[in-house]
Amino acid sequence: MPAGNTQLVSHEWQPLPGAAGAQIYPLIRKIDTISSNSYLIQTPDAILLIDPGGLPEQAEQLMQVVTECRREKERPFFVILTHAHIDHFNGIQNIPAFAYTDAAVLMVQDTGASTLERGDGGMTQANLMGTTISPMRVGHHILSPDRRDHPDLPVEICLPNGGLLTITVSPANPVSLLPDRETIVFGEETSIDCYHTPGHSPDSICIRIGSLLFIGDLFFAANPGIAGIVGWSQEDLIHSFEGIGALLSAGGITTICPGHGRLIPAEDAVKTLAVIKRDALALANIAELNRDRAVQAAAYAEDSMEEVNELFTIMAGRLYYVSFVLDELGESEIAEEMNTLINGDTIDELLDAFRLFAEEHHRGGGVSIHLALKAGQVVAKLQRIFNKDELAHIIDPTLVNRAARLLSDYTTMFRGFTPPKEITVVDLPTIIETLVAGLSVPVCSDEDVMSSADDEKAFARMLLARIGTRPLLEDVEFTMLENRHPLAVAIDRDHFTDLLTYIMEDLVGTGSDTINLGIARNDPDVSVTIAGNISSAEDDGNRKNLRFLSGLTERAGGNLSCTRNEATGMRSYTITVTSVI
Amino acid sequence: MDITTTNKDNATILSIAGRVDTATAPLLEQAINKEIDAGHRKVLLNFSGVSYISSGGLRVLLATAKKLKTPGDKFSICSLSPEVLKILKLAGFTSIFSIYPSEAESLAGW
Numbered sequence: 001m002p003a004g005n006t007q008l009v010s011h012e013w014q015p016l017p018g019a020a021g022a023q024i025y026p027l028i029r030k031i032d033t034i035s036s037n038s039y040l041i042q043t044p045d046a047i048l049l050i051d052p053g054g055l056p057e058q059a060e061q062l063m064q065v066v067t068e069c070r071r072e073k074e075r076p077f078f079v080i081l082t083h084a085h086i087d088h089f090n091g092i093q094n095i096p097a098f099a100y101t102d103a104a105v106l107m108v109q110d111t112g113a114s115t116l117e118r119g120d121g122g123m124t125q126a127n128l129m130g131t132t133i134s135p136m137r138v139g140h141h142i143l144s145p146d147r148r149d150h151p152d153l154p155v156e157i158c159l160p161n162g163g164l165l166t167i168t169v170s171p172a173n174p175v176s177l178l179p180d181r182e183t184i185v186f187g188e189e190t191s192i193d194c195y196h197t198p199g200h201s202p203d204s205i206c207i208r209i210g211s212l213l214f215i216g217d218l219f220f221a222a223n224p225g226i227a228g229i230v231g232w233s234q235e236d237l238i239h240s241f242e243g244i245g246a247l248l249s250a251g252g253i254t255t256i257c258p259g260h261g262r263l264i265p266a267e268d269a270v271k272t273l274a275v276i277k278r279d280a281l282a283l284a285n286i287a288e289l290n291r292d293r294a295v296q297a298a299a300y301a302e303d304s305m306e307e308v309n310e311l312f313t314i315m316a317g318r319l320y321y322v323s324f325v326l327d328e329l330g331e332s333e334i335a336e337e338m339n340t341l342i343n344g345d346t347i348d349e350l351l352d353a354f355r356l357f358a359e360e361h362h363r364g365g366g367v368s369i370h371l372a373l374k375a376g377q378v379v380a381k382l383q384r385i386f387n388k389d390e391l392a393h394i395i396d397p398t399l400v401n402r403a404a405r406l407l408s409d410y411t412t413m414f415r416g417f418t419p420p421k422e423i424t425v426v427d428l429p430t431i432i433e434t435l436v437a438g439l440s441v442p443v444c445s446d447e448d449v450m451s452s453a454d455d456e457k458a459f460a461r462m463l464l465a466r467i468g469t470r471p472l473l474e475d476v477e478f479t480m481l482e483n484r485h486p487l488a489v490a491i492d493r494d495h496f497t498d499l500l501t502y503i504m505e506d507l508v509g510t511g512s513d514t515i516n517l518g519i520a521r522n523d524p525d526v527s528v529t530i531a532g533n534i535s536s537a538e539d540d541g542n543r544k545n546l547r548f549l550s551g552l553t554e555r556a557g558g559n560l561s562c563t564r565n566e567a568t569g570m571r572s573y574t575i576t577v578t579s580v581i
Numbered sequence: 582m583d584i585t586t587t588n589k590d591n592a593t594i595l596s597i598a599g600r601v602d603t604a605t606a607p608l609l610e611q612a613i614n615k616e617i618d619a620g621h622r623k624v625l626l627n628f629s630g631v632s633y634i635s636s637g638g639l640r641v642l643l644a645t646a647k648k649l650k651t652p653g654d655k656f657s658i659c660s661l662s663p664e665v666l667k668i669l670k671l672a673g674f675t676s677i678f679s680i681y682p683s684e685a686e687s688l689a690g691w
Contacts, residue, residue: 310668316636317672324643324677344636348603351635399671470673509667 008255008263016041017254019210022190025065027058031261033129033370036088038062039214039257042069045187046163047077050207050214051088051259052098059091059098066097076163077104078186080142080194082216082259083204084112086124086133093134105139105161107184109196112203113138122230123201127291130367140165142194142205143182163187172196172243176250179243197244199237199280200226206244211254218244219258219272222279225373228289228416234280241277245270286416291368297414298368301375302358303548304410307502308382309351311403316344318395322468334460341394343385354378376414379407393461394468398438402498409555421492423557425580428487428519428526435497436478436517439504443469472501472508473515481518488580489526495556496577500530502549503573507532512571526579531572534564549573583630584612590688592655593621598630601638610641617645622654625687629660634668642669646677659687 008014008026016022025040035054040047040062047069052059066077079098081089092098098106108116112123119135121127139159147155147169157165166185172178180196193208200221207214220226221237247253248270256264264272287293319338326335357374360366386407392400409419444465452458507515512532520527546562553560558577565572582599593616601609616624624645642658649656657679661669669675681687 313634313636313639313668314671317639317668317674320636320640320643321673321677324647327647342636344640345603348635348637352603470671472671505671506667509670510663511666 013042016209017211018252019043019190022210024212026257026263027053027062028262029053029058029260033373034087035091036217036259037257037261040065041209042075043186043190044073044075045190046075048186048190048192048209049077049079049104050257051082051216052079052092054087054090056091056093056095059095063095063097076159076161076186078107078139078161078163079104080107080192080207081109081112082207082214083201084108084115084124085201085217086126086129086131088216088259089116089136090126090131090133093136103161105159105163106136107140107142108138109194109203109205110141110144111198112201113141115203122290125229128229128289128294128367128369130291130365142184143169143180143196147182177242177246178250179240179247195243195247197240199233199235199240201229201231202233202236203231204240206247208247208253211252212257213244213247213253213255213266214257215244216259219256219264219269219276220260222276222283224376224411224415225289225369227280227283228286228293230288230290232289234283234286237280238277241273241280245273245277248273283416287418289369289416294368294372297372298375299547300413300551301372301410303545303551304406305351305354305358305375305378306545307548308379308403308406309355311399311406312342312347312351312382315391315395315399315403316342316347318399318468318470319391320344322394322464325467326464334464338394338464341387341390346385347382350378350381372414375410379410379414383407383411394464396443396469396472398472398501402501405494405498419555421495421555421557423490423492425488425490426493427485428489428491428528428577429485431491431493431497432480432500432517432519432528435500436473436480439472439501440474440478442466442471442474472505475513476508477514479514479516481516487519487521487526489577490580491557491577492555495552496558496575499549499552499556499560499575500528502545502552503530504532506545507534507571510534516570521579523581524579525576528575528577529572530575531570533569534571535569582608584609586612586616588621589684590691592623592625592688592691594625594627594684596627596630600633600635601631601641602633602635603637606635606637606641609638610644613641613645614648617648622649622651623691624649624656625684626658627660627684628658628662628665631665632662634665639668639672639674642674643677655691657681657687657690659684 010026010028013023013025016024022043027038029037035058036051038053039050047066098104115123116136116138119133121132124133126133151169151171154166154168164187168183170181172180182194185191195206197204197206197218200217204216248266253266256269319342323335323338354374361371388400388404412419444462449462449466452462512534514533516531518529550560553575558575561574563572582605585596587594646656659681660683
């Protein structure tokens with residue numbers, strides 16, 4: 001398998017560019033959160049393994065290659081971690097050749113070394129991944145603060161595997177911006193430079209060998225679902241980006257070897273750095289991504305995806321309906337165009353992929369963060385193919401805007417921010433009356449359509465909107481009880497109107513032909529009750545989306561309860577918000 | 582998804598159980614087309630066992646409605662779950678074909 005658009009090939013030995021006599025065996029994996037790439041390097045002096053990965057089978061596969069190397073020529077063997085996250089080292093935990101003999105010496109930056117020695121489940125992300133780690137012995141602490149007292153002074157160290165290291169520490173240079181560096185010479189000639197690049201984790205390092213730079217997860221550190229993990233630091237990350245930018249600008253590096261995914265040519269990496277630095281700068285005040293938040297994000301992901309699924313299916317269906325009607329009117333060309341506005345097949349595939357992933361997740365007791373990450377991928381793809389502006393001209397803007405807000409709120413939450421909640425003081429009856437009016441009459445009337453008849457384009461657009469929009473309450477007997485003016489309340493207007501729309505949509509969609517809406521003042525609260533008649537056969541009493549609606553009510557600035565009156569056959573939702581005097 | 586086909590009162594009833602999604606919608610379309618091609622032009626879909634319908638499934642329903650629009654043809658759906666009923670209603674499909682609570686009520690109208 002090619003390792004990317006560079007000259008290196010995965011699963012094969014080849015010369016290591018810029019390091020005479022050294023060979024490299026990259027093991028490049030598709031990107032996931034289970035296991036990293038691994039890079040095996042052999043020189044006449046030593047065998048080095050950068051990041052053995054998170055899977056035992058990967059570590060065993062690498063160990064076979066190492067054994068063959070040692071059979072050809074016995075040399076000391078070192079395992080170097082770009083950082084002590086579980087997906088970069090967990091594979092070696094229970095393999096004796098790595099963990100329990102002096103055959104392999106583990107080398108980790110000082111902070112990460114301490115993390116491993118105490119078996120820290122938080123900093124290694126073991127907790128986030130729902131597992132534990134055993135304490136591990138680290139043979140060499142890279143960039144140990146003890147050696148800072150003797151900068152640029154080579155120190156020789158003999159290790160139990162027979163290896164001889166010569167260590168030289170060079171402090172960060174504030175002028176050139178180059179980070180703290182430790183140069184390690186293995187035996188006579190094999191030299192590597194380790195640069196301290198914290199941010200993704202406190203112990204992250206970048207390793208230069210020849211013209212290759214091994215960067216661990218530095219380039220992923222600003223991604224949603226990664227930014228904010230335990231040990232993450234925005235300030236350190238930005239500083240590290242500057243340091244690595246300076247290193248790349250200094251020249252001599254041709255290829256970046258990341259912890260996950262394909263290799264990156266150095267010139268592309270410079271451009272990537274600028275983009276991710278901008279992303280990182282926008283990440284001030286994000287919440288820590290720990291296990292609790294991952295569980296919360298996974299629940300939010302499932303609730304949101306269920307609603308996304310429903311809204312996108314309805315929107316696609318509505319476009320098919322428009323297309324059907326146009327076809328009946330002999331406008332088959334415009335009908336065809338309608339079918340291209342929303343790619344139903346792609347959307348179905350994306351939503352199906354998430355459902356299958358979620359089912360597998362629940363069957364196998366999966367890890368919450370993986371579910372949240374999967375939802376993040378699906379939402380990002382939906383956002384890319386969702387032509388919101390064009391759709392809002394044809395089908396009900398309330399469907400389109402709610403779908404857009406759902407995707408946007410999930411992205412915001414997933415990036416570690418609280419979804420925006422703009423609480424303002426509004427007059428409640430006015431808000432409700434405006435909403436109900438919008439849900440009761442067509443976006444454009446027959447008169448609007450007729451008056452645009454002279455302009456072909458305007459007429460076509462008006463006709464499309466006339467067919468594509470269907471007022472939710474047009475065939476419903478709607479009654480608004482107790483309308484007191486004025487009644488000031490503190491709510492997030494957009495989320496509140498979304499909430500009422502979701503509730504009324506649920507009632508109408510499941511067969512209610514009567515909706516009563518009442519407002520009651522119980523200082524300091526105001527309650528809004530929406531009730532619809534649903535036959536008991538169609539009311540499961542425990543609507544699946546109640547958790548989603550409760551979350552939305554919270555974002556709207558209130559709280560929600562749902563009851564069913566068997567005697568009257570009415571299902572009622574009561575939203576309680578705070579009044580403002 | 583399972584499809585059981587029966588004939589009753591000169592109507593062809595396809596009882597569907599499972600999800601009508603990307604993977605299964607083409608199978609439903611094939612089963613319906615097979616009946617139409619055989620000259621059965623009064624088709625009732627019993628959705629009592631359908632828990633989910635995707636946009637691909639909606640497209641199959643519209644394609645069927647297009648095929649069964651000559652005088653004397655009948656096409657309707659019955660026994661929908663609340664979830665599927667909601668999708669069909671909000672997508673606007675209830676104005677294209679009839680939806681009934683049960684097989685008996687549907688066939689009574691034919």
